[in-house]
Amino acid sequence: MSEPLAFFRALADETRWRIVRLVADRAMCVCELADILEMPQSSVSSHVQIIRKAGMLESETCGKWTYFRIARGHLPLLKAVIKSLPESGLRAADLKRAEARLAQRENSCCPGPVKLAKSTKTTIKP
Numbered sequence: 001m002s003e004p005l006a007f008f009r010a011l012a013d014e015t016r017w018r019i020v021r022l023v024a025d026r027a028m029c030v031c032e033l034a035d036i037l038e039m040p041q042s043s044v045s046s047h048v049q050i051i052r053k054a055g056m057l058e059s060e061t062c063g064k065w066t067y068f069r070i071a072r073g074h075l076p077l078l079k080a081v082i083k084s085l086p087e088s089g090l091r092a093a094d095l096k097r098a099e100a101r102l103a104q105r106e107n108s109c110c111p112g113p114v115k116l117a118k119s120t121k122t123t124i125k126p
Helices: 004-011 014-025 030-037 041-053 075-084 089-103 115-119
Strands: 057-062 065-070
Touching (some): 014 030, 041 065
Antiparallel strands (some): 057 065
């Protein structure tokens, strides 16, 4: 595991926490996260890099898109943290937008991950 302070600093921001919650369920690219969070891609990309540098994300590049999800080594800990904390009001809205955005994946600019999608075995429910 990466340095504990970097790990917890990465989680100590509402936007990064929302990203972690989303990519705990499935791999997503920055453009999908930006649409779901209703934020500029550049802002989302900066947050993703902080989470990645803390060692919490694994990635897969498909063409020009990079998909991120929680690294397997961190998933059990993050699942426990997620389940132990109260839901924010943003979670339901994020999940609704995620469902709508990911339903468009076949017809969108980003085709979706291959390896990460196949290796995803756990899902965190709302």
